[in-house]
């Protein structure tokens with residue numbers, strides 16, 4: 001789940017490739033589906049005095065979909081960690097983890113799509129890079 005300033009974004013696509021459902025002009029953040037991912041967005045500064053559009057993946061409650069999110073978040077954390085270090089050696093070590101994480105994500109994404117997404121529902125092909 002993610003949010004945007006009301007009216008700014010027409011459509012969004014999830015990391016799984018599905019087109020997101022949207023609830024427009026919301027004042028309060030929805031309690032349902034509050035995830036670690038959402039917390040990150042909050043941390044960046046969420047303004048409750050404005051209206052927002054909330055985008056949801058239709059597969060958000062799915063166990064395999066949660067796994068995709070976990071891998072994706074781990075990937076982002078690795079990138080952040082790599083960015084912070086001043087050590088070339090540590091950077092190279094983290095790069096190995098990043099490459100491994102990317103491979104796992106691609107594999108899980110492929111399997112998720114085969115299981116849950118009809119070919120005509122996969123609108124955008126997105127992998128982490």
Ligand SMILES: [Zn+2]
Pocket residue numbers: 014015016017018057058059060065
């Ligand atoms: Zn999704």
